[in-house]
Amino acid sequence: MALTMREKKKIGFEYSRNYLKARKKEKGMILDNFTEITGYNRNYASRVLRDRRHSKRTGIKRKKRGNMVKM
Numbered sequence: 001m002a003l004t005m006r007e008k009k010k011i012g013f014e015y016s017r018n019y020l021k022a023r024k025k026e027k028g029m030i031l032d033n034f035t036e037i038t039g040y041n042r043n044y045a046s047r048v049l050r051d052r053r054h055s056k057r058t059g060i061k062r063k064k065r066g067n068m069v070k071m
Contacts, residue, residue: 008040012049015030016048019031019050031045031049
């Protein structure tokens with residue numbers, strides 16, 4: 001049974017919370033389990049679990065403000 005991208009992202013978000021808090025040996029076990037479930041390459045899986053973009057952002061979006069130089 002192949003997982004959809006949405007399911008893989010959801011699993012990645014759940015695993016990343018534990019992965020970021022874990023020690024090195026625990027990270028290896030979490031990574032093994034995650035790669036077995038998703039089928040990701042081990043290096044890519046570690047990058048996915050370390051990536052902070054999976055967390056939800058809150059707050060107001062910033063608007064770019066710059067000093068315009070008139071010529």
